Amino acid sequence: MPAQSQSTPVRALSFAPRPVPLSATLAVNEALARKKRQGVPVLPLGFGEAGIPIHPALTRELEAAAGRGGYGPVAGSAALRAAAAGYWTRRALPTDPSVVVAGPGSKPLLFALLMSLGGDVVVAAPSWVSYAAQTSLAGAEAVRVATPPGEGGVPSPALLADAVVRARARGRTVRTVIVTLPDNPTGTIASEDTVRRLCAVARDLDLVIISDEIYRDLVHDPGHAVPSPAGFAPERTVVTTALSKSLAAGGWRLGVARLPDGPFGRELRDSVLGVASEIWSSAPAPMQHAAAYAFAEPPELAEHIDRSRRLHAAVTGAVADRFAAAGASVTRPEAAFYLYPDFGPLRDVLREGHGIRTSSDLTGLLLERYGMGVLPGSAFGDAPAALRMRVAPSLLYGEDDEQRLAALASPSPAGLPWIAGALDRLTEVLGDLIETADVGEPVPA
Amino acid sequence: MPAQSQSTPVRALSFAPRPVPLSATLAVNEALARKKRQGVPVLPLGFGEAGIPIHPALTRELEAAAGRGGYGPVAGSAALRAAAAGYWTRRALPTDPSVVVAGPGSKPLLFALLMSLGGDVVVAAPSWVSYAAQTSLAGAEAVRVATPPGEGGVPSPALLADAVVRARARGRTVRTVIVTLPDNPTGTIASEDTVRRLCAVARDLDLVIISDEIYRDLVHDPGHAVPSPAGFAPERTVVTTALSKSLAAGGWRLGVARLPDGPFGRELRDSVLGVASEIWSSAPAPMQHAAAYAFAEPPELAEHIDRSRRLHAAVTGAVADRFAAAGASVTRPEAAFYLYPDFGPLRDVLREGHGIRTSSDLTGLLLERYGMGVLPGSAFGDAPAALRMRVAPSLLYGEDDEQRLAALASPSPAGLPWIAGALDRLTEVLGDLIETADVGEPVPA
Known part of the structure; x- marks a missing residue:
């Protein structure tokens, strides 16, 4: 058979790859x-x-760690996890380093979370393009829920329960709601009242909340606080952030997630680390060193x-x-x-x-x-x-x-x-x- | 409802995350x-x-590019793709830069390929731990086929056809076979005859071949050639490699894939780039610069x-x-x-x-x-x-x-x-x- 098949003319594959448009x-x-x-x-x-250069002090930290070639722990280095824990703790979200997981960007961390959680995902309409696309790649359905007028990033609490109940009634398993605080694409920030109400509904509906807070440090009025669902529903909220926006280091690919404390959070962490270990191994080691410096928030x-x-x-x-x-x-x-x-x-x-x-x-x-x-x-x-x-x-x-x-x-x-x-x-x-x-x-x- | 539910005691989520063991x-x-x-x-x-330090010349290239904060193209920079094309061309696999896709390691590239191809995946028994694990994460089944005695990394061509026909008879869609040349875990290299026969069977069975050649430059006897399926079945073979093994830069997270030329290869490339754009955006930019230097293979x-x-x-x-x-x-x-x-x-x-x-x-x-x-x-x-x-x-x-x-x-x-x-x-x-x-x-x- 081999000899014969080698003489048959080369032909294309008979099937087509899955069509996935570019983000x-x-x-x-x-x-x-x-x-x-x-x-x-x-x-x-x-x-x-972000359209601005990387700060030279941050660049120097990357240079200092350029020789780090080892993979290191899947969850990220101890120094990075401790620094990220400090960053969140200073924002009224007390954090133990053991609940922090690093990855090559918050985008892959979000994907690993969706793979681990399984089930359908409620996303705001409008919301960042990749939430729904990742949900689809993870084999689930995005349930779109409109935001309250003037408040982007958070599905309207008043509409959320109804949308989830209806999806469940048609046999869907809805497990997660994603919020963006502050919001991309609208540049707005949901009110604390809206976030509190979202948390209450998520609790009633047995939903995990993923709160993408990558723009948290870019609020135009420094007096305007960002209400995180992790403050109101800590047992079920995952927070993600990264160096990409406030420090303009998108090309460095470094993000972190803060998982819930407690038994569910630990199970979720183990699962996310399993997914991470099979899809990307670890975040780039030299960037982890620089990120530990960045999350310590030095004055410069x-x-x-x-x-x-x-x-x-x-x-x-x-x-x-x-x-x-x-x-x-x-x-x-x-x-x-x-x-x-x-x-x-x-x-x-x-x-x-x-x-x-x-x-x-x-x-x-x-x-x-x-x-x-x-x-x-x-x-x-x-x-x-x-x-x-x-x-x-x-x-x-x-x-x-x-x-x-x-x-x-x-x-x-x-x-x-x-x-x-x-x-x-x-x-x-x-x-x-x-x-x-x-x-x-x-x-x- | 919100006020009421906020006063109910905090409870854990009622479902468990997907159990995914660490690699x-x-x-x-x-x-x-x-x-x-x-x-x-x-x-x-x-x-x-790899257990050796990163070469100082390579470290210097990373330092020189430390300030690069932009995401850049999903497929990787033009310089990196040209250098990787030259690397393969020097190995008797003529390559146009347009068929090269970079990612944060060859591991995520393999995952994106499996997501794009869909269907079940034939893997050698034994073979690297992540092939089967990634297949399962992508929602497909790994079909394990033993290797010929003494030749690791390539499913026995004599057993492959039977295994695929049987899987298809029970309704499975088998689309891909993964080979490792040279092999991890056995440290051996399949013979050219075995690789040719594998290619012939893959052609008969309408299978894409993914050839993981991350250890290609670490053959102990430099006179021992590595037979790549891309040489015998170029229309259906994807080759992957990375900086992780021969240059000991696993922690840098930089890999590249060489996709087939022709209409199928272009469709596959578009699909892989779509998946990449949603899961990881791009490979780390400073590492891309250093990798372009590395794939040019300077004497040092x-x-x-x-x-x-x-x-x-x-x-x-x-x-x-x-x-x-x-x-x-x-x-x-x-x-x-x-x-x-x-x-x-x-x-x-x-x-x-x-x-x-x-x-x-x-x-x-x-x-x-x-x-x-x-x-x-x-x-x-x-x-x-x-x-x-x-x-x-x-x-x-x-x-x-x-x-x-x-x-x-x-x-x-x-x-x-x-x-x-x-x-x-x-x-x-x-x-x-x-x-x-x-x-x-x-x-x-």
Whole structure:
């Protein structure tokens, strides 16, 4: 048989791999990079990268640990787990290092949690693109529940119970609800009352809460506290965070999870470590060393984060003003580097002038005609007909580290020429979008 | 409802997380670390770490890229993909950079491949612990097929067709066969004839071949070629490798996959990138830079790998001699830093003297009584009653980098005091094991 089959002509496989689209946030990043390489001017507002350089003190810590080649413990080094425990303890979430698990980003930690928990997952609508995608890869269903008006990131407690009861009535096993505090994509923070009510419902419904708090240190007003469900339902809440956003080290791939104390938390930890040991072994060792330094929050990093928070507030606010001036409705962002404008008030004009009926019609037109990269609300699980989009202005801070550092240092970064230029281009794009619609030049969507 | 439920006593979740044991190789590492912390002398022969320092030139490359904080493309940087393509092209596997995908280790790449391919997976018995575990996490079944005598890593082509046909007859969808060339756990290399025949059967059965070639550069005799299925069935073979073994940078988490060219390969690439974008985003950016340097194979690294290969050959051979002298049957290792002794010849003595009936009885006794960490053949999918174990001597090279560098530089490393001492301890342990069995002092297994 072997000799014979070697002489038959080579043929392709008869089956197709599972179709899995690229994560929408990463896809828009790559689409814009292609346009840029082609020489097309772009307005990159799609990708959730912090847009600032890594602080040199943090870089030095990575350099100091560059020679660490061993895998180390699956859960992460003792030094990193102790530092992360201290970080949470300083935020009114007393934490023992034994409940901390590190991974190559909070994204893989979230996936391991979903694999360990099993069952379907309630996610907010809208919510970060990967929650629902990971749920599907884990073989489960995402149950989408709308957020309360003006409060992103937390499924409305009033709607949650009904959605879970209905899913269970059709035979589904719902075990988890994911919240984002502060929120991506809306840049808002759910109120303490909403979080308390969510915790009460989760307790009644026997749900684990995963609280993605990766933007916690980027609240624009430092006096505005972030209510964590781990404070109200500690026995069932997992908290995740990472170096990616507040320290702009997304490319380092380092995240941590804080699991519940107690018997359930220990079982969950063992299961997550089992999954981690089979999928990724450990977080990168040199980054673990640097992260231990970062989670100890030395003054130079705290000041750096403080500056980046002011920068995000200033530019995100200026961008929100431009959208509002063009006629969109915008909830003022309170944290992180996102806003979520709603073109509902311009629905008729956009449909009649450009044939736009969905958020992806709108963002597709902005990308193709203007090189403006933003993500449609539908990518976040919003209703396709809702004309909302996520705008991430952080890549406007500079083309190089010199510009980015100047933006960090500036008392009024929105006035820096390269940022002001991008803001004016945004006004121009939005103006042209409305104007060409008004004068009745329909463009196929 | 919220107020009421907040006053009810806090209770645990009513369900249990999915039980996922820690990967056996990582578990034995952690068990030995615990014993060591307790002051128990240990003989660490369980964990597959290369046991040598990272070359300073490679460390310098990581330092130079420490400030890279951006995520970068999901598939990896253009420089890394070009370097990996050159690496394979120099090994008679012409490769375009577009078919290369990087990830945080080859372990997550393997998982993404299994998620993308779907269906059940044929693995060799014995084979690396994570193939079957990942298959199970991906929701599929591992079909175990014995290897030809003396040739580890490749399911016997003569048995493969029958196993797949039988699995399909009971309704299973078998799509993939995984091979390890050279092999972990046996340290052997399948012959070119076996690999060619495997490719022919895979073609007849419409199977994708995943060829894990992470030990390719650690063949003890440089004249001994490694036959890759990518040379014989390029349209269906994925090859993976990483920095973890030949360059001892396991803790850096950097692996690469070479996907097939052609329409199927492109579909598979898109799917793998989709999975990657949702589970881990990208490989760590500073490590990508260093890996691009490494895969270009500069002379200083080539010489380092050459030395490490000689060290692995010398110590693995010396350890094999000790097992053989104690009465075990050992196939001489040809590559990597593993051997797979068979205590079958001592079966009666071990059963009568110690109540040992399975490989895990045997390795459990060695761990508890002697602090000797090895892995039972059953962890690799071998029949539990087969008294085989995987022995990984690389952690004997030294307690610190000074000793490890001396081992790398030595013309006869097995004679260095710390390695000779460990070898003598091994002889003592094995002698005591047999002797206490002979004098009839049964110990509960």
